[in-house]
Amino acid sequence: MNKIAATLAGIGLLGLSSPLLAQEEAPYITLASTTSTENSGLFDAILPQFTEAAGIEVRVVAVGTGQAFELARRGDADALLVHDTSGEERFVAEGYGSERADVMYNDFVLIGPSADPADVAEADSVTDALTRIAEAEAPFASRGDDSGTHRAEQRLWEAAEITPAAPWYRELGSGMGPTLNTAAGMDAYVMSDRATWVAFANPQDLTLLFEGDERLFNQYGSVVIDAERHPHLKHELAAQWHAWLLSDEGQQAIADFSVDGQQLFFPNAD
Known part of the structure; x- marks a missing residue:
């Protein structure tokens, strides 16, 4: 292969690999949440709004709340959005979470x-x-x-x-x-x-x-994972997600979500 061909081949390889590298480097968090938030379509409605505002992708693992707690305890999730207030408070009291806040409710x-x-x-x-x-x-x-x-x-x-x-x-x-x-x-x-x-x-x-x-009554809460317990997690990115959920913009996104004209979640951040 002559030098020109080699140069063009190198450019071609770089062109093919750059999108992959960019995709790998795109910031994202892993959110452990419930099947109800996934099945209802809520995330399809609000996650693009957060990504547009913060430039952070949210990858949801939708499981039962008990399983979501276990994922977070093992350090396999950057953030939690679940609906078992007593379990969430216990999670924080045990040192796995550093903060919990009411986000929304339904029934x-x-x-x-x-x-x-x-x-x-x-x-x-x-x-x-x-x-x-x-x-x-x-x-x-x-x-x-x-x-x-x-x-x-x-x-x-x-x-x-x-x-x-x-x-x-x-x-x-x-x-x-x-x-x-x-x-x-x-x-x-x-x-x-x-x-x-x-x-x-x-x-x-x-x-x-x-x-x-x-x-x-069915209360949903956002929980911040403790940084000392799991220092490898993306705490700064997860903190932006938590703050956005509690912000006027995030609360409005939740309030605006509806199916067949019926509002399904009601924001209640303090």
Whole structure:
């Protein structure tokens, strides 16, 4: 190969490799979050706005809240956005997080077959609704995955003084979307966050039967990972994400997100 050819070949190789290098060097954080924020479409709406404002990409690992905590404890996530306030406060108290803040909220709802064999729609409280399901031994599909939704559901069964069990109670170990699909297939009752339910595209005979009890309140929080615990993480970039969520711009982005004209998350940063 002569010198000119070698030079052109080198230029060609550089031209091919430069985009790859640029892509590898682009700043990003890994966010451990819940399936509800992913399944609802919230991230598709707000993450491009953050990236445009800060120049930082957010790569989401959408799992149950319990799994998100474990990822962060191991140092495998730069930031957390989950919905189990007591678990988040414990995470900080144990030294894994340095700061936690309320970001947004919505609520949980009880879904079931339109025939409503347990008369859940007639219940006067969420504990009454769960008692009716248990007494009728009507099929109930639980996420069973230590997610924020599953943890909230377990607290409600406990408040109703009920220990749900097979065969009518099915723990699936699935995210919210797959759990709704299973419930639709077996005409079962299920507890869902409202956002995932509204965005759910395969309801079949399922319908919303009970809502409005204050115990169905669903708070989401952003947690900053402790820099001393995991110094290898991208703390400065994650701090920008946390601050943006709490800023007027981030709170407005959350408020603006809707599905079929229905607002699914309500900002509440102090």
